[in-house]
Amino acid sequence: MASSVLGQQLRTLLTRFPIARGMISYSLIWPTGSLIQQTFEGKSWGNFDWWRVLRFSMYGGLFVAPTLYGWVKISSAMWPQSTLRHGIIKAAVETISYTPGAMTCFYFIMSLLESKTIQEAVAEVGKKFIPTYKVALSVWPLVATINFTLIPERNRVPFISVCSLCWTCFLAYMKHLEHHEVDQVL
Numbered sequence: 439m440a441s442s443v444l445g446q447q448l449r450t451l452l453t454r455f456p457i458a459r460g461m462i463s464y465s466l467i468w469p470t471g472s473l474i475q476q477t478f479e480g481k482s483w484g485n486f487d488w489w490r491v492l493r494f495s496m497y498g499g500l501f502v503a504p505t506l507y508g509w510v511k512i513s514s515a516m517w518p519q520s521t522l523r524h525g526i527i528k529a530a531v532e533t534i535s536y537t538p539g540a541m542t543c544f545y546f547i548m549s550l551l552e553s554k555t556i557q558e559a560v561a562e563v564g565k566k567f568i569p570t571y572k573v574a575l576s577v578w579p580l581v582a583t584i585n586f587t588l589i590p591e592r593n594r595v596p597f598i599s600v601c602s603l604c605w606t607c608f609l610a611y612m613k614h615l616e617h618h619e620v621d622q623v624l
Contacts, residue, residue, distance in 0.1 A: 456507075456595075457503065457507045457595075459595065459596055460503035460506060460507050461503040461504065463503065463595070463600075464498035464499050464502050464506075464602075465495050465496075465499025465500075465503070467599050467602060467603050467606060468494040468495055468498025468499070468606050469492070469494045469498070470603060471494065471603055471604075471605075471606025471607045471610050472491050472493075472494040472610045473486060473491060474603075474607045475607045475610035475611050475614065476491075478607075478611070479614070490610075493551045493552070494610065497547060497548060498606070501543065501547060502540070503595065503599070505536075505543075506536075506540075507595050509532065510591065510594050513528045513532065513586070514591050517586075520587055524586065525583045525584075525586035525587030525588075528582065528583075528586040529578070529579045529580075529582035529583040529586060530579070532578070533574075533582070537571070537574055538571065541567055541574065542567060544613075545559070545563045545566055545567065545613065546559045546562070546563050547559075548613055549562050549563075566612055566613075569612070570609070570612050573608065574605075577605065581598070581601050585598055585601075
């Protein structure tokens with residue numbers, strides 16, 4: 439009985455505050471991406487970097503989800519139609535506006551969460567932004583076009599959060615690389 443009441447309250451909360459759906463999704467998916475990436479490093483349950491996992495959870499739930507939610511609301515207001523043409527326009531605008539800012543914030547904020555200095559955070563953005571953006575250009579325009587064209591607005595942030603699991607694994611990989619390793623990998 440208590441679980442059904444709790445479930446109903448959660449559904450009410452998620453309906454009343456749709457941003458919460460994305461925040462819950464991202465606070466689970468981003469640390470999952472970190473765990474997957476750490477598994478590729480050869481780590482397992484006993485030696486995962488749980489502080490790294492926590493940083494990914496905080497960043498995904500408290501930064502990415504709200505900013506992505508805001509972008510989806512703004513772009514839907516600017517181009518309310520869900521046609522292929524409007525989907526391509528939204529994807530193009532997202533690729534040159536939201537994506538660069540989001541990637542810059544990722545490297546910068548995650549570096550600060552690692553207790554790095556502002557200069558170290560800036561250096562990481564400088565070293566990793568271009569290689570990451572090149573990969574993003576080959577992935578996100580297609581995903582965004584599908585999202586803006588075929589997915590109902592209320593499900594766009596959860597859809598993108600599921601798509602971003604693979605992307606988050608890649609970001610976790612790039613974040614973990616030392617500066618000298620970036621040139622060797624990409």
